[in-house]
Amino acid sequence: MGLEAKREGSFPEAGAPLLAVAGLARPARNASGRWFDAIDPDAPPPQRPRSWPWPPFFVAALLFVALGQGLARIIVPLILAGLGGVVRYLGIRARRRAVALPEKRGLHLAGGRLTYHGRKGQPPAVLLDENQLFGVTLLASPRRERVVVLLSSPSGTFYIGAGFGPATRRAFAPLIEGATIVTADEGGLSAIGPDGEPLLLAPDAFATLLDQLTALSPGCRERFLLTDARGLTVGLEGHELRAGGRTFDLRASIEWRAFVFQEPIGQAVALYQGTWIRQGTNEIVLVCLMPGLTPSPEGEGVSLASLDRRALRDLRLMQGPPEDPPPTEQRVAVDRLVMLPIRSALDKAPRPTAQPPRARC
Template identity: 45%
Template sequence: MSLREGAPRTRGAPSSKLADGSAGGPGRGARSFAAITPGAGAGATKAASRDYVLPLLLLALVVVAVVQNLVLRVTVPLALATAAVALLVRGSRRRSADAGASRGICVDGHGLFFQPESGPPENVVPLAEPFGMTLVTSAKRDRMVAVWSSPEGLFYVGSTFEGPARRALGALFDRAFTAVGDDAALEALGPDGAPLELLPSDFAALVFAVEELDPACVERLVLSDARGAPLTLDGRELVVGERRFDLTAPLEWRPFVFQEAFGQAVAVYQGTSIRQGGSEAVLVALLPSILPYEFGEEGELDRSLLRDLRLMQAPPEDPPPRDARVAIDRLFVLPVRSALDKAPRASQQPSRARA
């Protein structure tokens, strides 16, 4: 019961200059963001290699000064010096490889481009067409993924935040939706199947650059259901197949959970029932495990997390009829519910006599 997804869904050393706007690629004014490899964002591997060099050389000098055995005085320092040189060479090769890498992201007014390590860039999110950008974060607020939805499918870019970056980019977390108990939602792989992650500063710059091109994208979803029918949201209207729901007019919606048995297994689903006039739809997605989970720094509950926890609350109900269900990726359940929550409720409208 999943949506049609595009490219699969994040860490390392800055890459070199990306594509320069050749035919079909980003233009000359494009902004480039280099992908990083796991663990290299802080240069941990290189620093570790350099940190071992000096101790090895000092140890070699100590052996020369202290050891009396002539053979040991020659062979041990030689071995230590060789190891130190090997570390320096390996670090140099890694730096050269990093400098020669070209994998990353480019953005201009025409699209969001994925630049593989070799080959031409690929326009994964055409920005001339309607597209959506959704931010998803962990409950600990140490991880965030940006998900772009478009007619081309879904495209993911991620980043990991530590204390200073978390505080400096707090505004992003205020706008993100929480993936509680759903680690898979926080994965980010490029079209080549490798992790696609940016440094926190580059991640924020990319998000702001796309939002500058289309401020409304943060309230938009461009999806399709399992049958290929449109499932879109633009802040003012929710389209589910042939049904349209005006989010500026009164409507009714409710969240609920239900379960179904498949042989010896039981699947638990989360449903979102929507009704407006004669139109009704039930959006259904698998329910991730929501306990246990950890909060962010000092266990704080920020406004967005409180909102998401409220939107997650749902009573159990009987399963809805199968022909009424519309599958939606669980990643987008909270964004849809948040938009519905902002719409006026039909049950809260005053009667004509009262008005």
């Protein structure tokens, strides 16, 4: 009952820590549930085991037995056979080391719970639990060759990434074309796990994980749950946006605009992006640092002509004219990775007729 109430728009209390469960054992490879291997794109290819030629020692020993004379006919074959045995043992041990499975890192989804398993000796971390509301937000680089999923819940946030080449981009186009694009310098696209190591999945495993999370919570793709610096919820739940202790109904008429402003910080000047929102008596300004001087991907060697319609729309939503800094009491700091998903949700909401038109392609 509690979970059903939350799905109707009641946000959970935020701020619960990420759970590290020391008693949670690493699942066996054939355990129930689903295991997702974390891949390391920078890992060197496996080396072919060194060849250890032991048969010549035994052949030489047999020749000495057949052709040798005196005491050497007995001693030399024994020495050669012993050396051959040592060489054979070294070869077997080298092959075993080469074929031994490397230490596995990855994710385990079972019993409605998603856990991260780092290297041996580190306790698993519970990332998501179906008994808690959670959100799944897809983010991608402009050409969608890098895609990350932002998992958010009262337990915290977590990033999982995947790389998509030309062939896999075509194969998984329905999935990755729904991702909101962000500029390539965003740190979230690095997808670093709780242990500080990269967490990347193969494209097919990435898609399977998203399908299974969506099956656990059908509305998770339209939801995220974060907190601001004051510990208040910043979240999107279907048609409800909550930030700064205020709630906005995205099914009703709402005013909003994007802009940029700058403020001095010591001897430097910081450039911010802002999203002003007003509905009735509720008025706030979402702010975050700009990822760069321009949201255009041209500086990354990406032509605008190579981007799809959804990516071009997202680029337009990034744009905003310069304005004076907003009042401090209206500001709500948000993670810049969710600024564009918020604007995308606002862009779909009804607007007063005096508002500028929506960003469409």
